[in-house]
Amino acid sequence: MPKKLFYQLDIDKRNRITDAGLIEFAQYSYNEASTNSIVKKASIGKGSLFKYFVNKEDLYFYILDYVIADLGKNLKEELPKLKGDIFEIILIYAEAEFNWYIENIDKYNLLKRAFSDDSSSIYKKTVERYKLTGDSFYYKILGYSETQALKWEKEKVLNVLKWVLEGFNAKFIKKADQYSNINDIKDCYLEELKKYIEILKEGLCE
Amino acid sequence: MPKKLFYQLDIDKRNRITDAGLIEFAQYSYNEASTNSIVKKASIGKGSLFKYFVNKEDLYFYILDYVIADLGKNLKEELPKLKGDIFEIILIYAEAEFNWYIENIDKYNLLKRAFSDDSSSIYKKTVERYKLTGDSFYYKILGYSETQALKWEKEKVLNVLKWVLEGFNAKFIKKADQYSNINDIKDCYLEELKKYIEILKEGLCE
DNA sequence: TCACCTAATGACCACATGGTCATTAGGTAG
């Protein structure tokens, strides 16, 4: 975590540093991200950065903490809306996540990179640091669903839903550049996802 | 592609270079991989490497070409075995791929990295170079399946199958370290995958 | 033995990295 000096800065400077770090770590892997670039982007001296943070890793986890807190806050706001069977829940959850993604692409890319590149030198420390959140949160949300008649083990059904959602998201994001209007994207996303969920619901329910 | 000089080398030296490059690029991203390490691992002089290859990128694509050719050869051998409906085909295909993976972990990791890290500076050139293979191959294999009554659009069903297979593989590989006996792993993989395919077959067929 | 050729080499280059530290700038108290 940052030293006291960092919190004594005026808000503008602090935001400049946070934003610069976020953009850099979203665009490049931990090792490829450059503190020199961050310093330039934030318009501060190189020495200052290492007065505010003990080293690159410290800066990285400060940024990551911040992003995860932001996502958590956003998802908590959606919690009361989660009602219905797991298929409806999945839809509501996916829509919330997708909306967050559309408006926080840098944060989304940072998270994706942080928890998917398991060969990065920082990955081990990352999963260690956040082991209590992560997947468990996903299942907690699903815990909100009404109990319901499934043809199969609940764990397997959840996995199938999770993998389809992940695959669908990845595929959709890749082709999302085509759309220009942001509302078109949201509509199209939801409409297409609904079909997949419909297929699974019909197939996996009693 | 390598210069003529490379092909004039005796087989042992050539293999040392290929292996060293494979291991390095499997372990580290393109930018993080070090030509110095490769040179040391292969026990050749730094200058020699750049006599054989015009630059790092040239070496990288030589290795990648080699791995893709190897995988292609392996899968072609499995082609005659692909018979039945798409669910049976998926199982046979997944088993072949998994066996290849188990015995070619470095090659597998290299491929995974090459086609998943879409932020790497080399990624664009990579997909450009191999755009004719890739996903299309996957669907070609599924083309071997007997036509069969599906409740839904074939494309969506294939996507669901693909995503579940991908998700299952990723999950399985992560916990594969637990097993010591390689045959246990293979058995366990196939057994668990079968259950998922069974679920999907029952759910997605007429 | 000598001259010739080519393949192999590692010292070397310019550049970028994470991190340091002596110096400076700017505000405050007397």
Added chain:
DNA sequence: CTACCTAATGACCATGTGGTCATTAGGTGA
């Protein structure tokens, strides 16, 4: 104005990078 303090700074350091090139080693023919 001076003396003091602290926060900000960028020149600097050791290390590592991809890539080069003058030198060397070793084989061949006369």
